[in-house]
Amino acid sequence: EIVMTQTPLSLSVTPGQPASMSCxxxxxxxxxxxxxxxxxxxxxxxxxxxxLIYEVSxxxxxxxDRFSGSGSGTDFTLKIxxxxxxxxxxxxxxxxxxxxxxxQGTKVELK
Amino acid sequence: xxxxxxSGPGLAKPSETLSLTCTVSGGTVISSxxxxxxxRLPPGKGLEWIGSIYxxxxxxxxxxxxxxxxxxxxxxxxxFSLKLSSVTAADTAVYYCARLQVxxxxxxxxxxQGTLVTVxx
Numbered sequence: 001e002i003v004m005t006q007t008p009l010s011l012s013v014t015p016g017q018p019a020s021m022s023c024x025x026x027x028x029x030x031x032x033x034x035x036x037x038x039x040x041x042x043x044x045x046x047x048x049x050x051x052l053i054y055e056v057s058x059x060x061x062x063x064x065d066r067f068s069g070s071g072s073g074t075d076f077t078l079k080i081x082x083x084x085x086x087x088x089x090x091x092x093x094x095x096x097x098x099x100x101x102x103x104q105g106t107k108v109e110l111k
Numbered sequence: 112x113x114x115x116x117x118s119g120p121g122l123a124k125p126s127e128t129l130s131l132t133c134t135v136s137g138g139t140v141i142s143s144x145x146x147x148x149x150x151r152l153p154p155g156k157g158l159e160w161i162g163s164i165y166x167x168x169x170x171x172x173x174x175x176x177x178x179x180x181x182x183x184x185x186x187x188x189x190x191f192s193l194k195l196s197s198v199t200a201a202d203t204a205v206y207y208c209a210r211l212q213v214x215x216x217x218x219x220x221x222x223x224q225g226t227l228v229t230v231x232x
Contacts, residue, residue, distance in 0.1 A: 001174050039217035041158075048207050048222035049150075049158065054215055092158050096217035099171055100148070100160040 002026050002095050004103035014111045019080040021106040023093035028073045030097070037097040040069055040078045043105075044089040052091075053078065085110060113138035115208050115223040123202075123230050129195040132185075133208030133223055140184050140191055141166050146211040147191045148219065149182065151204035159204075163211060164191055198230045 003026040013019045029038045040053040051060040053069035056076060066081040080087055088110060093103040119131035133147070140147060148163040162172040164182040172180045181194040195202060205225040212218040 035215070037215070037217050041219075043152075043158070048209075048225055049219070051218060051220065054218050060218070060220075090157070094160075094217050096211075096215075099173070100163065100217065102150075102158040102160060105157040 002029075002098050002101050004093055004095055004101050006091075006093060006103035006106050008106060009104070010107040010109070012109050012111050013080075013083045015085060016082050019083050019087075019108060021078050021091055021108075023071075023076045023078070023103050025074045025076075025095055027098075029076075029095050030073060036072065037095055038069075038071070038076050039094040039096070040067075041092045041094060041102075042087070042089050043092065049092065080108075083108070083110070113210060113221045115210065115221055117206060117208050117223040117226040119226060119228070121227055121229060123198050123228060124232055125199055125230055126197055129193075129198050129202060129228055129230070131193045131206055131208075131226065131228070132190050133192070134188070134190045135210075136189070138210075140189055141186050143167075144213050146171075146213060146216065147182075147184070148209045148211050149193045150207045150209060150219075152207070152225070153201070153204040161193065161195075161206075165213075200230050202228070203230045204228060 005024045007022045041049040043049040057069045090105040114136045123129045146163040149161040179196045184191045207225045208223045209219040210221040
């Protein structure tokens with residue numbers, strides 16, 4: 001089973017400042033079809049998760065461009081260029097190259 | 112727009128079987144374009160993928176839960192189900208059902224609102 005490790009576990013950010021978080025997988029998420037099956041979700045309190053980024057770096061429909069994803073192989077990063085109040089919540093990475101596994105989450109709060 | 116709605120008992124006793132259904136409206140479970148999945152959020156913990164099912168009947172389960180999980184599709188009622196046997200307090204969680212895209216299998220583009228299941232005697 002692929003293990004997904006996220007760091008940090010929590011992040012306190014001043015509104016308008018950038019934020020960055022990491023996700024590392026125990027094996028490569030690059031599939032033989034050429035795609036890398038790494039996704040980022042945000043779960044706000046009391047809501048189901050919402051997809052932000054698919055296949056490492058593609059913003060899902062309606063996601064603001066202050067969110068960006070990067071990385072390859074086993075190391076991935078989600079960046080928020082300027083954090084807004086509505087960005088508070090828990091961010092999860094998800095792999096689906098071999099079954100599905102979530103990371104343990106990074107909690108983002110405002111200073 | 113597809114809508115998913117979880118239903119089932121909010122309380123289960125230890126050692127019993129937890130049964131949940133996810134009713135799909137605005138779309139069909141008989142589609143080669145989607146997987147249908149269950150994900151849970153235990154209190155104070157992170158999201159955990161439980162399993163996914165494809166319309167042809169293929170199922171995919173989290174290895175550590177595989178011995179206790181059964182998922183099925185009911186095409187006549189347009190829903191899919193989760194059964195988790197021999198539950199313990201560790202299975203207490205909000206359970207979500209979701210639709211996953213086959214073309215990029217980590218895309219969960221529709222979710223139910225979630226249902227809390229508490230395991231307690």
